[in-house]
Amino acid sequence: MVAFNKFFTSVLLAIVYASSSLAAPSPINSKHATHRTREIARGVKLETYHPVSTYETFGTGIDHPLRKRAGVSFKESSVAFIQSKLGVAAENAVFHSGYTADVVTHAYAKQAHEGIFFANAVANVAFNSDDKVVAFGSSFVKPTSIAPSTPAVSFEDAVATAEDALGGTYNGHPAEVKYFAKEDGSAALVHAFQVQNTESGSWYEAFVDAHSNELLSVVDYVAQASYLVLPITKELLTQGFETLTDPADVKASPKGWHWTGTTNSTTTTGNNVITYKNSQSAVSKQSAAGQVFSYKQDPSKAPTVAANLDASRTNNFYIINTVHDISYRYGFTEAAFNFQKDNFGNGGEEGDRVTASIQDSAGTDNADFSTPPDGQSGHMRMYLFTSTTPERDGALENDIPVHENTHGITNRMTGGGTGACLQSTEAGGMGEGWSDAMAEWTEQTSATIKDYTMGQYVTGDPAGIRTHPYSTSKTVNPLTYASVGTLNEVHNIGEVWANMLHNVYAELVGELGFSKTAHTDPTGTEGNVVFLHLFIDALALQPCSPTFLTARDSWIQADVNRYDGANKCTIWKAFASRGLGVNAKNHKDDTSVPSDC
Incomplete structure (x- = not known):
């Protein structure tokens, strides 16, 4: 549970507001309309070209040459x-x-030369019910030169070129010979065929020059979901939304966030989580084709209005998936008892994606997470907060679902997937501390170590929900190991553990630096990468019903296991600075470190 002494931290998501208006052609003053750079494989980038499209609309319609003739099909027209x-x-x-369709007929045509279609020169015509043209678009070209229509390069050689460049294999779909309009005005003859990599999820149509054997371009069949969000690294709404395109990490979610085991959904339903209100059928649907969820939260309106509810479900979907992907990278995998509907044959019990109930009616001013054994879905409940007008939604503040989701990680990884090993007061308190520490980790953006305050959005209180900010300064936060002996409530105990982890993080980053790619690249040697590895590794190492002492020792052992003990003294000094030194016991402080430190 979050349990709010005062307040929590903000991060809102809505998701791409994809709106467009169709108008007469306007001047092209950038490459956005005609080019796209893709990283296609092994870091190789390919800039693809698409001929300029012209587009016109005609209101109530204009005549076409065959309109007055009887028996003419719309194809001919x-x-x-x-x-x-x-x-x-x-x-x-x-x-x-x-x-x-119900009010418009649509026709699509391709440009051709000597009976061979152009791959990237097409036109579309729309007719109204009065058989008048109401819209026309075209990317037809007038080539300055056209390559001979007989290939000089074999299809087999073209396939080898594309497979090498794209990191996939020809999937057997019928290939074609086409023309391809190039940026220099020429038209190349190409072999066109599909290349797939089912493991990475990539799927392209490749265009290989049939005379030079050069990969000229690709069509990427994988839809890229777009999210207009306050990213997980941001804390406050005032920091501003950003558009994120395809934030799913395919190493952690190989079929994306919307995979349901048999197909891709167009709702807030996926392999890692389903977010809904009241009933699992009450999910948010995509607002535009291609997994676009465009629901911008309006803070001036009640959280229950339709757009805000959709924003909330979408935001929660984004956050839980992001935490899934980050933690997967660092070891919370299928075999380590994570939450997935489909485990892709990677071990563990499947069929247990997170179920997240948004604006749950069971309570207010809180949130919680239930962690049953591996194979049963973890269940998150997000509530409304009532201390402001209008009320605020906990699912729109990233710290809250990150905190809750981390309960699933710590309960599953401690004790081998039983979900039953953080039940004592101290262990339960540490569970709260781990959750706060993970929320803080996700929001770090540089090596600068700042005090961290939980919860500045849902209650509208800049002081946050905890008794103190997390800080390396004992003036700002005086909590030490001895404080545990005076506390009997798990969230208060959790503050002691979270502040110790804050100090460990600060020491590691201060010594080893900061990686800006830590969310998706766990291979670095920087302090924030090391911290999260040890965070996750230690969970699996520690005993059932861990204490501060055994959890500390698990961190030290995790460092030995992964880094040959290279960070031993750094970790010991951080723990000892808050009373958890070598001789600490029975909730009495000790600041000593091993003699070789």
């Missing part, structure tokens, strides 16, 4: 309109696909 509009020959504009 679209080609006739393209011919008249662009001045191309009939054989160079070929109908490709189309359909009639």
Whole structure:
């Protein structure tokens, strides 16, 4: 549980507000409309080119050349309109696909040369119910030169080139020979085929020059979900939203965040978590195709209004998935009893993704997390907070779900997945401390060590919810190991442990530096990377019902296991600075360290 003495810390998410308006063409003054740089494999980047598209709308519609003729299909009408509009020959504009919707009929055509389609030169025509053209778009080109239509490079050689560049294999889908419009105005002949890597989740259509055997471009079939968020590294709403594209870490979530075991969802439902209100059918749906969730929270309105509820469910979905991915990278995997519906054959019991109830009606001014044994879903309940007007939603403050989700990590990893080894007062208090420490870790952005205050949003109190900020200064935070002996409430005990971990973190970062990529790259030697490795490693090492002493010893042992004890003295000094030295026992302070330190 969070348990609020005063207040917690803020981080809000909404998710990409993808709105667009269609208008007449405007001047192109950047590469955004025509280029995209992708990191395709092993750090290799490929800048792809897409011919400039023109687009026009025509209000109530304009006539096309065949409108007055009876018995003409929309396929014929679209080609006739393209011919008249662009001045191309009939054989160079070929109908490709189309359909009639409730009020509009859509037709799509490809540019062709000598019977060979262009891969990236297309046109679309829309007709209203009065058979008038209401919209027209085109990326047809007028090439300065066109390559011969007979390939000089074999298909097998082209496949080898693409597989090497893209880190995947040809998936057997029928290949084609196409033309490809290049930025220099020429048209290259290409082998076009699909390359997949099922392990990484990549899936491309590759275009390899059929005369030079050069990979010219790709189509990336993997939809990239976009999130307009206050990222997990930010604390306050005033720090501003950012657009995050595909934040899922494919090493931790190989099929993305929306995989449900058989398919990808278009809701706040996925392999790691489902977020909902009241019923698991009451999830947030994507606001636009392609897993776009565009729900911007309005703090001036009640949290229960539709947009704010969607923002809340989406934000919680983002946070829990992010914590899943970070902790997975550092060892909280399927085999280590984590929470996933599909374990992908990697061990552990599956079918236990987190179920997160948003704006739960069971309480207010709090949040909690239930951790049953591996194979049963962890359950999070997020409540509304009532000390402000309008009320505030705990799911819109990242520290709260990070704190709660960490209870699942510590309860699962301590004692081998039973969920039953942090039940004593001291162990339960340490559970609260680990959760605060993880929330603090996720918000670090530099090597600067600052005091950390939990909870400045949901209660509107800048002093936070704990009795003191977490600090290396004993003036700011005087808590020591001896304080535990005077406390009997788990959250108060948790503050002592969290502040000790704050000091360990400060010492490690001060000595080893800070990695800005620690969330996704656990291979670094920087202090924040070392800290989280030891944090996770020690959980699995410590006994059931750990104490401050046994947990401290687990950190020291974890350092031996992973780093050959290189950080032994740094860790000892940090613990000893808060009374948990070599001779500490029975909640009496000791500041001594081993003699070789």
